[in-house]
Amino acid sequence: MTARIIDGKIISAELRARVAAEVTRIKTDHGITPGLAVVLVGSDPASEVYVRSKHKQTQEAGMASFEHRLPADVPQAELLALIAKLNADPAVHGILVQLPLPKGLDSTAVIDAIDPAKDVDGLNPTNAGRLASGLFALTPCTPLGCIIMAKQVHASLEGMNAIVIGRSNLVGKPLVQLLLNENATVTIAHSRSRDLPALCRQADLVFAAVGKAEMVKGDWIKPGATVIDVGINRTPSPDGGKDKLLGDVAFNEAKEVVGAITPVPGGVGLMTVACLLVNTVRAASAIHGLPKPAV
Numbered sequence: 430m431t432a433r434i435i436d437g438k439i440i441s442a443e444l445r446a447r448v449a450a451e452v453t454r455i456k457t458d459h460g461i462t463p464g465l466a467v468v469l470v471g472s473d474p475a476s477e478v479y480v481r482s483k484h485k486q487t488q489e490a491g492m493a494s495f496e497h498r499l500p501a502d503v504p505q506a507e508l509l510a511l512i513a514k515l516n517a518d519p520a521v522h523g524i525l526v527q528l529p530l531p532k533g534l535d536s537t538a539v540i541d542a543i544d545p546a547k548d549v550d551g552l553n554p555t556n557a558g559r560l561a562s563g564l565f566a567l568t569p570c571t572p573l574g575c576i577i578m579a580k581q582v583h584a585s586l587e588g589m590n591a592i593v594i595g596r597s598n599l600v601g602k603p604l605v606q607l608l609l610n611e612n613a614t615v616t617i618a619h620s621r622s623r624d625l626p627a628l629c630r631q632a633d634l635v636f637a638a639v640g641k642a643e644m645v646k647g648d649w650i651k652p653g654a655t656v657i658d659v660g661i662n663r664t665p666s667p668d669g670g671k672d673k674l675l676g677d678v679a680f681n682e683a684k685e686v687v688g689a690i691t692p693v694p695g696g697v698g699l700m701t702v703a704c705l706l707v708n709t710v711r712a713a714s715a716i717h718g719l720p721k722p723a724v
């Protein structure tokens with residue numbers, strides 16, 4: 430069987446074009462420019478790359494981008510004061526604090542401080558609770574991207590057996606809720622699950638979000654299954670060159686078995702930023718009481 434490669438480059442570009450069209454419409458019809466504020470604390474090299482990409486793509490979509498950089502040793506109170514300022518700023522419709530935060534800062538308190546209406550990461554307990562209750566919520570970006578990618582292969586996920594490997598607040602837990610909203614049958618597995626390979630083999634849809642390079646092997650996968658690989662594991666290159674990016678799935682083994690699979694890089698990661706733009710448009714529309722946007 431030849432595996433279909435689910436191309437994040439193409440799907441994210443299409444989504445970003447739809448966001449840009451929606452931004453133009455909101456500006457023309459309502460005179461509102463959606464604005465996103467991204468807060469980067471410290472200088473983690475991967476976070477720097479992600480924040481630069483967020484800034485560039487926000488501007489390309491026609492939105493206002495506000496970047497705030499703080500030193501790694503910033504006092505918690507100063508970070509919370511910046512969040513309070515952004516909560517009150519009418520030009521800012523979305524607030525995102527890049528994670529992970531440097532040691533010594535309490536990320537739970539920081540996320541709690543973000544106005545739920547501007548929480549474009551969907552991590553505030555109000556949004557997490559609303560999502561779990563089936564209400565309108567801003568939803569974490571990577572799980573949103575996972576669902577969009579799965580739906581490129583299956584128009585409906587209803588009744589499918591899905592496994593989510595990983596139970597983080599950023600990916601695993603919200604992804605389970607989104608899959609339930611799609612009427613999938615969901616198993617959530619984690620480091621303490623017994624016989625993970627056997628659980629995995631029952632799934633039509635595999636979402637791997639464990640953060641361990643190539644942990645999910647080819648013989649764990651049901652033939653023809655769809656695999657969405659959320660892992661981005663930086664691994665030293667054997668020849669001492671640039672680090673390699675590996676997913677949580679052993680891609681070369683898996684592609685011989687699956688029906689469709691996302692690559693790493695070039696898969697889910699690219700959807701994360703595109704979905705952040707979607708959430709910013711949704712937040713701006715909700716804050717101003719505009720009709721639901723077309724993205």
Ligand SMILES: Nc1nc2c(c(=O)[nH]1)N[C@@H](CN(C=O)c1ccc(C(=O)N[C@@H](CCC(=O)O)C(=O)O)cc1)CN2
Nearest residue numbers: 479526527528529550570571694695696698699701702
């Ligand atoms: N506040 C948040 N922090 C973090 C999130 C998040 O959703 N909210 N997710 C990740 C990092 N992330 C966005 O912030 C992110 C990850 C990956 C990519 C991406 O484009 N990946 C590329 C490879 C890029 C590379 O070379 O590193 C790909 O997979 O092809 C974008 C954004 C943790 N923090």
